[in-house]
Amino acid sequence: MDWSDSLLWPGGKLLGIEWSAWKVVGWIGNAIFTSRFVVQWYASERQGRVVIPTLFWWLSLSGSLLLLAYSLFHKRDSVLIAAYGFSWIPYLRNLVLHRRSKNARPRCPKCDAPTDTGDRFCSQCGIGLPTDTPGT
Numbered sequence: 001m002d003w004s005d006s007l008l009w010p011g012g013k014l015l016g017i018e019w020s021a022w023k024v025v026g027w028i029g030n031a032i033f034t035s036r037f038v039v040q041w042y043a044s045e046r047q048g049r050v051v052i053p054t055l056f057w058w059l060s061l062s063g064s065l066l067l068l069a070y071s072l073f074h075k076r077d078s079v080l081i082a083a084y085g086f087s088w089i090p091y092l093r094n095l096v097l098h099r100r101s102k103n104a105r106p107r108c109p110k111c112d113a114p115t116d117t118g119d120r121f122c123s124q125c126g127i128g129l130p131t132d133t134p135g136t
């Protein structure tokens, strides 16, 4: 047995984990929930400022619901159930608020893509956008 066997298959089990269908659900939920940090970090680095993309809230919602299902139906652990039992509520609410604010945003006159206040160019088609303050 070499070092990779002892790292990947300790005790003859993948990663030393006793796998079951619920374990897979829990690990997928964990991976989805954790991936939201990578998504948020990448979006912020890309824009050079702190941003929270919609995908962050979708990953938060889906990951927490999978972890809640794992906690409720498999683990039946009060600590985990309390941790994930209510966290989905603000994630869902943020998605609703995001949808509302997105619908309220000004739209590009050429391609109808939503724009942000202060944008000088459309992010979709690239045309110059009208500004409220002349000379800027």
Ligand SMILES: [Zn+2]
Binding pocket: 108, 109, 110, 111, 112, 113, 122, 123, 124, 125, 126, 127
């Ligand atoms: Zn456009």
